[in-house]
C-alpha cells in the first residue's frame with residue numbers, strides 16, 4: 440500500500456506546469472461538476488485557467504458546504520500556554536534565536552486563562568506551545584488539559600510532533616483534536632526553513648497527523664503555511680491530497696484543513712511569495728469541491744472584511760476573540776510574548792453578530808465528550 444509520504448514524494452516530482460498548460464475553462468467546469476472529483480480534477484481547479492471561473496466555483500462550493508454543514512460556523516479560540524522553543528524556524532517569532540520574552544503558564548495561570556476565556560462564552564479551545572518538551576512537554580500538556588477540560592467540552596492542540604503513544608496518552612487525558620501544519624511539503628525548502636531543532640525531521644512531522652488518527656484523535660487538521668513556498672498551488676494540492684488520504688484511511692476521524700497565510704512577526708523573514716486574496720479564495724474553493732466533507736479553518740490572521748466575505752464559500756471553522764500572547768486573555772502584561780500579529784481583533788459577541796447578519800449560525804459546541812475522559816464534568 441502506498442503511504443502518504445510516497446504520494447507526497449511523487450507529487451513533489453510531478454511537472455505541474457505542463458499539466459496546467461493543457462487545462463481549458465471547459466476542463467475546469469467539468470471538474471467542478473463531478474460528484475467525486477479525482478486528484479487531477481482537484482489540480483484542474485487549482486490551475487491558472489480556473490482563476491477566471493472563481494464565481495462559478497464559488498457557487499458550487501457554497502452549494503456543497505450548505506448541503507453538508509448547513510449555514511453554520513464553528514468558533515474556537517487559541518490559548519497560548521508557552522512560547523519556549525528549541526527550534527529555529529526562520530519564519531517564526533518564537534524561534535529560539537529571537538529576543539522575544541519567554542513564558543510558560545503555571546497551573547494557576549492556566550486556570551485563570553481558561554476561566555477568562557470560558558466566561559466570554561467560548562466552548563472550543565485550541566491550546567498551543569512552542570517545541571520545548573523539557574519545559575512544556577506531554578506531562579505539562581496533560582496537567583493543563585485536566586484543568587481545562589473542566590471548562591471546555593472540546594480542547595484541541597497545536598504543538599510539536601509526537602509519537603503515537605504520546606498522542607494516545609493525551610487523547611486519554613481529554614485532548615480531542617490535533618492541528619499539525621507541515622509548513623511546506625517541499626523537503627528541500629523544509630530543510631532550509633528549519634535549520635536546527637527537532638522540527639528539522641521532515642518525515643517525523645509528515646507522519647504526525649496519521650499517528651494522531653491512529654491514536655484516536657477525533658479531529659485531525661492539516662495545512663501548509665501559505666507564502667513559505669513560491670509554489671502555492673503545489674502546497675495547496677498536497678494539503679488536499681493529505682486530507683483526502685487521511686479521510687480514506689481513517690474514516691472515524693474528522694479530517695480538516697487550515698489555510699494559514701504568512702503574517703508579520705518578530706524577525707525579518709519575508710514570505711517567498713504573496714498569496715493574494717484571490718489565490719486564497721481559489722485554494723479554498725478547490726479544496727471544498729474536492730473534499731466536500733472536510734472542515735476548513737480560517738483564522739484571525741485574515742482581515743475582518745475578507746473573513747466576512749468568505750463565510751459562504753466553504754469555511755466551516757473560524758477563530759474569534761484571539762490573543763497570540765502567552766496568557767494574553769487573563770493578563771495584559773504579556774504583550775511581548777506575541778507570536779504574530781492578528782488582523783481580526785473582534786471578540787466572540789461581535790463576530791457572532793456578523794455571522795447572524797449573514798444568515799449563519801455560530802456554533803460554540805456541537806459534541807459531548809466521553810464520560811470516562813479525565814477532567815470531564817459530572
Ligand code: SF4
Pocket residue numbers: 524525526527528531532533534535568569570638
Ligand atoms: S513555528 Fe513552532 S516550532 Fe517553529 S520556532 Fe515557531 S513556535 Fe517554535
